[in-house]
Amino acid sequence: DGGITQSPKYLFRKEGQNVTLSCEQNLNHDAMYWYRQDPGQGLRLIYYSQIVNDFQKGDIAEGYSVSREKKESFPLTVTSAQKNPTAFYLCASRRQPNYGYTFGSGTRLTVV
Amino acid sequence: GENVEQHPSTLSVQEGDSAVIKCTYSDSASNYFPWYKQELGKRPQLIIDIRSNVGEKKDQRIAVTLNKTAKHFSLHITETQPEDSAVYFCAASKGNNRLAFGKGNQVVVIP
Numbered sequence: 001d002g003g004i005t006q007s008p009k010y011l012f013r014k015e016g017q018n019v020t021l022s023c024e025q026n027l028n029h030d031a032m033y034w035y036r037q038d039p040g041q042g043l044r045l046i047y048y049s050q051i052v053n054d055f056q057k058g059d060i061a062e063g064y065s066v067s068r069e070k071k072e073s074f075p076l077t078v079t080s081a082q083k084n085p086t087a088f089y090l091c092a093s094r095r096q097p098n099y100g101y102t103f104g105s106g107t108r109l110t111v112v
Numbered sequence: 113g114e115n116v117e118q119h120p121s122t123l124s125v126q127e128g129d130s131a132v133i134k135c136t137y138s139d140s141a142s143n144y145f146p147w148y149k150q151e152l153g154k155r156p157q158l159i160i161d162i163r164s165n166v167g168e169k170k171d172q173r174i175a176v177t178l179n180k181t182a183k184h185f186s187l188h189i190t191e192t193q194p195e196d197s198a199v200y201f202c203a204a205s206k207g208n209n210r211l212a213f214g215k216g217n218q219v220v221v222i223p
Contacts, residue, residue, distance in 0.1 A: 042216050043213045058210075097205075098206075098207065100146040100148075100161055100203075101156075101211060103155040105155050
């Protein structure tokens with residue numbers, strides 16, 4: 001997966017449950033990002049982090065939380081406050097400014 | 113912030129013909145413009161990018177052109193093949209800012 005690994009590939013969540021999506025990279029990239037993609041839709045930014053122990057809200061942060069305790073890891077928690085969490089979640093990292101993102105292979109989350 | 117728009121939303125082409133996707137951006141200070149290809153159920157993959165100090169870049173059957181005055185950039189795919197069928201996203205950024213993505217174009221290559 002080009003050095004960025006997302007797990008699990010598929011995840012099922014019950015109503016009212018919090019779930020955490022894993023994103024790990026061994027590319028030594030400082031910046032990491034979380035996107036949500038709905039069927040036939042573009043990429044919407046949830047949270048991003050440009051350095052360890054710092055992160056910022058994206059365009060649709062409500063109902064989500066993140067942490068960045070290590071450079072390699074940027075987990076995303078989908079909380080029970082997120083009312084419509086069924087989507088394809090993509091994690092990405094970036095080598096440096098003015099370079100493209102490398103994406104992970106994604107996690108498909110479904111509410112059951 | 114930066115706003116990127118893509119046109120058309122869906123493009124159908126006959127195999128062997130060329131496909132062109134155009135994106136416009138709003139921030140004249142943007143200086144980095146990548147294109148991503150996403151096949152169904154897969155992750156987006158960077159296929160080509162261009163920086164504001166050049167007007168055109170080619171890589172085999174793919175090329176990108178940039179018009180800074182008009183604030184638009186385009187992806188050109190020549191001699192299209194069925195495996196070119198995918199969603200293509202354009203994006204723009206400046207410096208350390210995050211990439212602003214367009215909503216994507218569905219390209220369908222008809223055999």
